[in-house]
Amino acid sequence: MTTEITTRTVLVTGGNRGIGRSIASEFVAAGHRVAVTARSAEGPEGTLTVRADVTDTASVDAAFTEIEEKLGPVEVVVANAGITRDTLLMRMSDEDFSDVVDTNLTGAFRVVKRANKGMLRAKYGRIVLISSVVGQIGGAGQVNYAASKAGLVGMARSITRELGARGITANVVAPGFIETDMTAELPEETQKQYKSQIPAARFASPEEVARVVRWVASDEAAYISGAVIPVDGGLGMGH
Template identity: 55%
Template sequence: MARSVLVTGGNRGIGLAVARALAADGDRVAVTHRDTRPPDGLLAVRAEMTDPQSIDTAFDKVEAEHGPVEVLVVNAGITRDRLLLRMEERDFTEVVDVNLQGAFRTVRRAVRGMMRARWGRIVLMSSMTYAYGAPGQVNYAAAKAGMLGMARSLAWELGPRNITVNVVAPGLIDTDMSREITDGRRRHLLAITPLGHAGEVEDVAAAVRYLTGESGRYVTGAVLPVSGGLGLGG
């Protein structure tokens, strides 16, 4: 049966791949975007992750078109990379506000309908930086690590209503964002990736399909690395 799906930050990269994969499975998929052109073939709604009213409005539009959101994938995020001594406080707070508090705001809005329906699937898109860290990403790594605690606490709260909450943690994935890293950094990441190559956005989408599908119905509070072994054991 087709489900109402919302993917935040689903206008490009990993988010778009997830949205396309779930739409191909027959789900009614909506994505949020900000300033970039919305993708073709998907319901696109503007949303600002730092603004609860904007998130409410986005959900209202999705619910009017597709019904209450049953599957939520929190993918929207930003980076403000700087070494600690050069990092302004706003660089830290902005990243945490969008990436972590934005996840909180979005999940809080989504679970209203899920709890009434006594069913739901939530996936938070983290990063393997939660495990191995990265120079210049104190803010980003802290926000992505926070998603683990959020998911595991929510798994306890929402499990009795048959709502699962899981985390997907990509490693080096071939996206526009990853292509911006320096050659030296890329070589380092590949050197500590047992499979020795970057992943594709479709690899991450497959993990989300599993966690939100029937096969993943008994998985909650889990962290699923899609990293080629990067951060092994983290």
Template identity: 60%
Template sequence: MSASTAPAARSCLVTGGNRGIGRAIAEDLARHGDAVAVTYRTGEPPAGLLGVQCDVTDGAQVDAAFKTVEERQGRVEVLVANAGITRDSLLPLMTDEEFISVIDTNLIGVYRVVRRAMRGILRARRGRIILISSSVGMLGEAGQTNYAAAKAGLIGFARSLVREVGARDITVNVVAPGYVQTDMTAGLPESVLAKFIEHTPLGRPAAPAEIASVVRFLAGDEAAFLTGAVIPVDGGASMGH
């Protein structure tokens, strides 16, 4: 394909895109020709991508991050809401801060970034919104009532938004990874990792790139008629949910 007929790069934003699944998604979109920005709280952004420091629990920081992205690479056409945290504890021992902080980042943080992205997406009458949930949001997991509640909430959030914006050629989908081999999961006890593998029919963790390829599909033209979907990428762990 000649330069004159090549598709223009889209402006993409991946929250929490400096490590793990988010980084894999951002780098995959960039390799396939998109202009990609990432938000991050700590550390450094991936080389070659626009990095914007942002805490999604702060609405002012979210607004400032979008303004930077809009100035540098245009309005956001593809939003991947990936930023998230865990604060695991059995419910009788869980503090208010542990519960609320996870909800604020993993659910309300998504609300903040999606609401801000909608300014440009609604005006353009075109866009792709992809939320990164978890199989835990469908299956549940001991010690993760806060995390599971937030990730399950993303499904209702996405499907309600579909009914608001679908007529404007805007799709909203949810990707629900299972056990993914990242720096974060590498720190889990062997007994926990063995349990994940035992309940995964494919018998192994996912690589971050396997999540990224599904996100790229949802962001592309091939998925133009796919919206309101929850796609488990978990090796079969959440079958039937």
């Protein structure tokens, strides 16, 4: 039996490349109205690209206003925009830490807070925060990144307790190693070493992450909230 799909207005932050781009394409293919935020470049075909910087509250507000005018109130928000500044703890500057947290964690807060207005009015909303297996198991040289990604779990669970009775869900999708330009550039020996730690013995495709995000944002997943859904081939099991 197939379920009738309700068309929604979806926003994917950082939707111009990598996993974000695949997520945006997946929602377009499912028939939704999709906007992406990007600081540069364009989102995939079929999306509305809006210039926005998640570290700037006024910029986020302006982006939402434009999306609301062109596509309607945002019903599904995927907070995906993120940066890395990997370096060992002893070499990590205050700026290396605060810049990553401000983009990855506080940036998600700014986006979700702005989306929440329309969701409360509609008594419906799907919030999906893109974390990482590193937020669960840690990563050497990634104190800033891991902290920012772990923080998203507390955010989703607090939102669930606060807004769960209003038809709004908040979940975390935590990808492991994904086939991207970045992993493709790793030396073959390094790739083999990483794959040896993954029970699935391979990296995921961006599409495998995108399909999970689309599903957890669907009406089929209406009773799932505050969950951390790993897409990591078993790398972070037990966390």
